Amino acid sequence: MNSIEKLQAFLPDPATAALITSEVNARYFTAFSYTDGAVLITKDAAYLLCDFRYIEAAEKHASSAVSVIQFKKLDETINDIILRKNIKSIMIEEESVTIAKLSSLKQKLCAELLTDSGLSEKIRSIRMIKSSAEIADITRAQRITERALTELLNHVRPGVTERELSVELEHLIHVYGGERIAFELITIAGANTSLPHGVPGDYAIHEGDFVTFDIGSVYNGCHSDMTRTYAVGHATDQMREIYDIVYLAHRKAAEKIVAGNTTADVDIAARAYIESKGFGEYFGHSTGHGVGLEIHEDPRVYKTDTTVLQDGMVITDEPGIYLPGRFGVRIEDMYVVSGADSYSLAELPKELLIL
Ligand SMILES: [Mn+2]
Structure with missing residues (x-):
């Protein structure tokens, strides 16, 4: 299993997704280094969301296991996927999301945010085994x-x-x-x-x-x-x-x-x-x-x-x-x-x- 498949196995059902916002973990799952974006992983898909500055490089260099999507407003693009994939709840990285970021995500995203899913810990454990x-x-x-x-x-x-x-x-x-x-x-x-x-x-x-x-x-x-x-x-x-x-x-x-x-x-x-x-x-x-x-x-x-x-x-x-x-x-x-x-x-x- 690749890293994304390992994380997908951790998702309990197709209505739950994981939102990766820390730079190091975003890089880990996409093999691409960028800022101000996010990675959204659902049971059967993985999306690298980045803005105009990164799109050309991302399409060229990111892992083929992720779909690269350019956003104008990150929260709107995430909401599009939430609605399309019928996502009800989203795990966030409890060890890196700040209180300010959490409150902003709560306001903007149309799914329940899971703040105690153990996502950060799970990623640390996946990352222990190197490819x-x-x-x-x-x-x-x-x-x-x-x-x-x-x-x-x-x-x-x-x-x-x-x-x-x-x-x-x-x-x-x-x-x-x-x-x-x-x-x-x-x-x-x-x-x-x-x-x-x-x-x-x-x-x-x-x-x-x-x-x-x-x-x-x-x-x-x-x-x-x-x-x-x-x-x-x-x-x-x-x-x-x-x-x-x-x-x-x-x-x-x-x-x-x-x-x-x-x-x-x-x-x-x-x-x-x-x-x-x-x-x-x-x-x-x-x-x-x-x-x-x-x-x-x-x-x-x-x-x-x-x-x-x-x-x-x-x-x-x-x-x-x-x-x-x-x-x-x-x-x-x-x-x-x-x-x-x-x-x-x-x-x-x-x-x-x-x-
Ligand atoms: Mn040392």
Whole structure:
């Protein structure tokens, strides 16, 4: 089943439709990126509603599973379909429709609006399973990031600032075909590496620093996510010890990325190992998350999450240890769940590298 068919199966009857108004979900169902429109999905049809600005591109590029309709007034066009298809009620995305938008829709549409249908949650769950096309796009984004980082590593040396690394990496991601960066790139060094989401600043790299790159790019709307931690010049015994613990925690989590396991199994594998080494209190975030049209998607990879891993999910594995005021280490790859043979989307090695 394609994504639209999965949503149609969720509709209880032909008199109920789903109205998709969030940009990311509209893109997900139509494979077309646009604003100020909507997607209306009924039991047996799917309509991409867009205005004059998008019509030519939509007819050319949107998924063949949707009918493209140009509107002058969105609500009137939706009402036309409502009347023609005898739609009585419309599910809305309860997690993204604002109160103002809801009250406007209530005034204008001639069907009952369902505000607690679970539509948003259902779409999040459908989106967890990636199509082969999505996996190809995520992989492409990952390759772009890896190529950019590989080139940047030639320029990592004492005296270079975090901000310079961030700006140059963003430039290289564009050069190698990324649409944009997947999030504000984290390129931090020295004591700043103990900040899991540190912001690159004026700090200049010193010999003996760790440098952490938590980076990603976007290709065809799909995100990539990767973290590597490198040492500059040399690493102390303690830096090596912490690196090895995080590296093994990453691998132990990766071994649990098997269809049928839960995301908790993955988190606990990394967490229990780090705790066994005495650093549990320094690993204060979840082990991973889904990645796709958004950088953070379901499922959450955490000890309390009971999502069962299924083929086609793409999740990160990113344990870390952060020693305040000293340094931190995080190692992150995305994995595609595939039976017992889940695989990493990264090609860059994860062993400690001294630059
Ligand atoms: Mn991540």
